[in-house]
Amino acid sequence: MAKKLLEVKNLKQYFGASNNPIKAVDGISFDIYEGETLGLVGESGCGKSTTGRSIIRLYDITDGEILFNGKNIHASKSRKEMKAFNRDMQMIFQDPYASLNPRMTAGEIISEGFDIHGLYKDKKERQERIAELLEAVGLNREHANRYAHEFSGGQRQRIGIARALSLNPSFIIADEPISALDVSIQAQVVNLLKKLQKERNLTYLFIAHDLSMVKYISDRIAVMYRGKVVELGTSDEIYHHPIHPYTKSLLSAVPLPDPLTERIRQRIPYVHEESDNTATLHEVKPGHFVYGTESQITKWNK
């Protein structure tokens, strides 16, 4: 059994006034095992990006616990501990245009973390490390001196990936890393992420709204709706045997490159059914969890 790298326990992230908060993430729990990819899907506004940002401490969480390697990451810590944590967990952002500083060269962007963490102080060693990172993501060493605007969208996303890899993290949060790219470039980036995962034993939290790519890249998938994880299981299980009506509705809306299937496609509309406060995550099959009350689960499972 693989080791649990990340444990999210009853995470709550509220925004706005405390008497009438916006419950962006409303009590979710899941684990991520070492070396796996967990896909987090849902519509815009369901809280998937907020979850990623809370995990990497871009927000102070409202309630709950996040354990990384068994340590609570939101507990107060010394500066030194924080730095060690920051090296171990990195993020890749959606927009390769907005996430790279236009005034810095690719080399400077990738090596910024070295300054912060006091690594590779020798100039030659540093150049070598930058070149190695650029080559790992399919660029070449000459690219180090170019500015972001000289690269295409796909190449920029590769720079974003090289930056995330620069401090040798074990866990990477990828927040919609491919949705701004063309289809053929999406495939290149997804192949690259899979290759890097194999070579470096990386663990990914892959956040996306495109179910087809998520199904392809993920070992397990968590489906979010209105701040809650409504279904969680292996990607094949979620795709072929969904139980929660929301997951069914979401899957029924994904168009496939197959005209004969598309001609007979029946979209399943989703009607939200309020659950009372007895609703929890039920394990309906080993490793397959569905959120709801006892009676809802029985009804859906038929």
Place this chain on the structure above:
Amino acid sequence: MRKKLLEVNNLKINFKTYAGIVQAVRGVNFDLYEGETLAIVGESGSGKSVTSNAIMKLIPQPPGIYAEGQILFDGKDIVPLTEKEMSKVRGNDIAMIFQDPMTALNPTMRVGKQITEVILKHKKVSSADAKARALKLLELVGIPMPEKRFRQYPHEFSGGMRQRVVIAIALAADPKLLIADEPTTALDVTIQAQILELMKDIQKKRNTSIIFITHDLGVVANVADRVAVMYAGQIVEYGTVNDIFYNPKHPYTWGLLGSMPDLKNDVKEALRTIPGSPPDLTQPPKGDAFAPRNEFALAIDYEMEPPMFQVSDTHFAKTWLLHPDAPKVEVPESISRRIEGYLKEAHENG
């Protein structure tokens, strides 16, 4: 026999830039019948949006130049029309739905007025009639409580509802041709599915012709009757939706299909990718523009541009691989296996 509504002949569009003349569209030919949907697919920079904007005559001149070709709408060439004449065609005959419903709507004007404005411009009706028509349109595009919604501003609508308003505006003057440029790209999948259903429903009711620009092959399979695949300013493959998805002939189309994961068969092998990037269209390469990225490229691809070869009555592809003397190259195995799977399942389902 259905009537031909639109015919584009050898259309060439250039843009003057400091770096030189960009040949954005390089000799595009296609036609469109009444009540038919043509999907144009391709990567960014392939010329698909320039082609559709050219039909609306929305290419700013300068820097744009209609270098060559005709756009016959109902048999009449619209390329030489003046801006004044064209403003009658726009909205009335041809209307456009844009990608981003937030920027396509005026944030300071009530939604109702944005619809009646179009009706009053193109139809000789009283403002009361215009309002009645606008309410009908809101109902047609599936917006609940049209009376109330009529008086609201765009910010009071969700993304999907806003796109419905944009569609209502496009339909306001009963156009025969609707050009939709990535109309669902900014939307969630569930909302996307609803908008696609709506567009097909409207097409059925009004016999509207649709040009649908997208890079999502799943969406193409859902909406299109025919498909044109564009690369570097040219159509490289053209056929019915079944021709393109079940019998693709151009290596670029193979590349596009291969870069989508195969969901049904749980295949976890690496995705096929198209290496490299599209050519610089200020100096289009000699020969086949796709050759440098094509693993099946022949020597002739670097010398001479291939013609459109006819595969069947409906199916054409611009690749030397279809020449009788070319070596036999089959569809890559990962794609043919997927197609077989799809066809088998369709057969089983009747």
